[in-house]
Structure formats: C-alpha cells, structure tokens
Amino acid sequence: MNTRIFFGKTDEAARLPIYMTTVGYWEHQYExxxxxxxxxxxxxxxxxxxxxxxxxxxxxxxxxxxxVFITYPDIPxxxxxxxxxxxxxxxxxxxxxxxxxxxxxxxxxSGVYKLRNAELLHALQQMLMRGEGVEDTLDADGDRxxxxxxxxxxxxxxxxxxxxxxxxxxxxxxxxxxxxxxEHLDQPLSLKELADxxxxxxxxxxxxxxxxxxxxxxxxxxxxxxxRSKQLMFSERALRIYEVADRVGYENASYFCSMFKRHxxxxxxxxxxxxxxx
Numbered sequence: 001m002n003t004r005i006f007f008g009k010t011d012e013a014a015r016l017p018i019y020m021t022t023v024g025y026w027e028h029q030y031e032x033x034x035x036x037x038x039x040x041x042x043x044x045x046x047x048x049x050x051x052x053x054x055x056x057x058x059x060x061x062x063x064x065x066x067x068v069f070i071t072y073p074d075i076p077x078x079x080x081x082x083x084x085x086x087x088x089x090x091x092x093x094x095x096x097x098x099x100x101x102x103x104x105x106x107x108x109x110s111g112v113y114k115l116r117n118a119e120l121l122h123a124l125q126q127m128l129m130r131g132e133g134v135e136d137t138l139d140a141d142g143d144r145x146x147x148x149x150x151x152x153x154x155x156x157x158x159x160x161x162x163x164x165x166x167x168x169x170x171x172x173x174x175x176x177x178x179x180x181x182x183e184h185l186d187q188p189l190s191l192k193e194l195a196d197x198x199x200x201x202x203x204x205x206x207x208x209x210x211x212x213x214x215x216x217x218x219x220x221x222x223x224x225x226x227x228r229s230k231q232l233m234f235s236e237r238a239l240r241i242y243e244v245a246d247r248v249g250y251e252n253a254s255y256f257c258s259m260f261k262r263h264x265x266x267x268x269x270x271x272x273x274x275x276x277x278x
Contacts, residue, residue, distance in 0.1 A: 003027045004128065013143040018095030018154070020146040023127045025089040031080035040092040041102070042071045043153070045121055049086035053079045055110050059210070066118035070102070071110045074262060089124055093150055094265055096274065099223070105157035108223065109215030114162040121160070123153035170212035173198060177205070181221055185228050186249050189221055225249055226263045229256070230271070237277050241268050
C-alpha cells in the first residue's frame with residue numbers, strides 16, 4: 001500500500017452519530033507535534049517499526065506493531081519515529097456518539113492499547129480501500145460507507161483489545177469511587193473527597209485512574225457530568241441550560257457550556273437543535 005490520505009465531506013456527514021474526517025496510511029510517519037492537540041478523535045495503528053508518543057508532556061509510551069494509540073480532541077501530544085521505518089494507518093473522526101463508542105470499548109482517554117493480533121484492523125483497511133480511485137475527498141456515498149466502517153471499527157475494538165495485566169485489580173479498587181461519583185454528580189467533588197472514598201492518597205488515586213481508565217479523575221467526573229446533562233436534556237426538555245448545569249454539579253452555566261463543548265465538540269444549544277429538543 002502506498003502513502004495516502006482521504007478527507008470526508010463533513011458538512012453533510014456531521015449529521016451522523018459518528019463520521020470520518022480523515023483516514024490515511026503512512027509508509028513512514030514523521031515527527032508530529034501538537035501543543036494544542038488535534039480537533040478530532042484519532043486512532044493510529046502501528047504496522048511496522050516503533051515510535052514514541054508523549055501526551056501532555058507527562059505520559060510517554062513506546063509503541064510498535066500490535067498496538068494502537070488513541071488521542072482525544074484538544075489534548076496536547078506529540079509522536080515521533082524511533083526506527084528507520086515507522087509504518088502506520090489512522091482514522092480521524094467526530095460525532096456526538098464518538099466518546100460513548102470509545103467508552104464501550106473501555107477507552108476513556110488518550111493512551112496506548114494492545115491488540116490481540118498485529119493485522120491491520122479490518123474496518124480501517126476497508127476505509128483505506130474505499131478511498132482508492134478518488135482524489136483526496138470522498139463523495140457523499142463514500143462518507144456514508146466510511147461512517148459504517150468507522151462504527152464497525154469502534155464496536156470491534158472491545159473484543160480486539162487486551163486489558164493490561166493489572167487493569168482488573170485497579171478497576172476493582174476504583175469501583176466504589178465510580179459509584180460515588182455517579183451518586184453525587186450534582187454536588188462538588190474534590191480530589192481529596194474521592195481519594196477518601198478509596199482510602200488512598202489523592203496522588204495514588206490519580207495513578208489508579210491513569211492505569212485503569214487512562215484519564216485523570218477530574219476528566220472522568222466532567223465526562224460523566226456531560227453524559228448526565230445529555231440525559232437530562234432528553235428527559236426534561238423544559239429545563240433551561242443553567243438548570244441543567246446546576247443539576248450536574250456546575251454552579252456556573254458558562255463553565256458548563258465550555259466543558260460541554262470540550263467533550264462533545266458543540267454547545268448545549270447546538271446539541272439540543274441537532275436532536276430536535278428545542
């Protein structure tokens with residue numbers, strides 16, 4: 001396969017629950033630095049060689065064949081080859097259900113994940129093949145097909161990923177904390193309060209979250225609040241935005257709107273319009 005990249009026509013495809021923005025393949029991936037992150041979700045699969053991934057200047061990984069690395073929107077990161085040839089394929093995507101489908105696969109933040117085999121993910125291969133014979137940008141039919149393959153890719157990730165050796169133990173220790181968060185989303189939740197639930201230090205709680213869920217506790221809490229706010233907007237349509245914000249633990253409606261856009265790519269008002277809730 002030769003180096004290639006295809007772009008989606010996102011104006012119409014953006015109405016879909018998930019949609020591809022770019023898909024591509026590099027015979028050799030060069031160094032990429034994104035101090036402000038990337039606007040879309042990205043899944044990169046390593047085919048040959050090794051590279052280094054650094055997320056927010058804090059987490060560093062060496063990635064090779066049989067692994068994927070996933071980056072969430074607007075999370076600072078950079079990656080670079082450490083072998084003469086670093087071959088990989090990737091897909092960038094967006095959509096109101098993107099985070100939920102990733103969460104279904106056990107992915108809740110940027111990081112590296114191991115696959116059960118090193119073969120190119122079938123759905124990713126289908127997207128790359130679908131783009132053959134077109135010039136750079138897919139047409140509307142290509143957009144729809146890519147969305148189908150993307151949906152299949154995200155669903156198939158769950159059985160294809162190998163959980164880390166200690167992930168189950170870490171998750172067991174986190175279960176009381178996750179339950180506590182769910183039950184108290186409408187209240188202020190400090191890191192110390194959550195650490196007390198797990199009977200560990202705040203620093204150790206952060207390590208537990210990183211190992212088991214690949215996110216910080218604050219990110220997880222915000223993510224759960226945004227998910228709860230979506231449910232409220234569906235079930236109680238008469239609620240005003242500031243009322244929704246208050247019900248999910250945000251005293252400041254502007255801050256809620258900022259967090260909502262960061263996690264979904266759109267404002268609460270836009271979300272309501274997209275779902276016919278206004």
